[in-house]
Amino acid sequence: LAMSMFFTAACANIAYGLAILLRGGGNPTYLVNSIPWLLGSLGTVALDSTILAQARYYTKRAQRMRRVASVNGEGDGDALEGED
Numbered sequence: 001l002a003m004s005m006f007f008t009a010a011c012a013n014i015a016y017g018l019a020i021l022l023r024g025g026g027n028p029t030y031l032v033n034s035i036p037w038l039l040g041s042l043g044t045v046a047l048d049s050t051i052l053a054q055a056r057y058y059t060k061r062a063q064r065m066r067r068v069a070s071v072n073g074e075g076d077g078d079a080l081e082g083e084d
Contacts, residue, residue: 003055010048013041 020037024030031038 003052006048006051006055010045010052013045013048017041017045 017038020034020041021031024034
């Protein structure tokens with residue numbers, strides 16, 4: 001997975017959602033009619049954010065495991081056996 005593509009997609013969906021909100025100018029009828037598009041763009045941002053957070057978490061976790069393995073002299077640290 002290319003994290004830069006998820007980040008770019010999230011930024012584009014944020015911009016699209018903001019464009020919808022700003023175009024409405026506070027008109028409640030316009031905003032109610034725009035709910036499907038807002039849910040589509042901002043819902044996608046939520047899902048992309050979840051993927052980006054998971055990628056960050058597991059990348060840092062793998063780095064910690066490699067560091068611990070190299071300190072303990074357990075090979076080159078590429079094998080992540082015994083993960084919790």
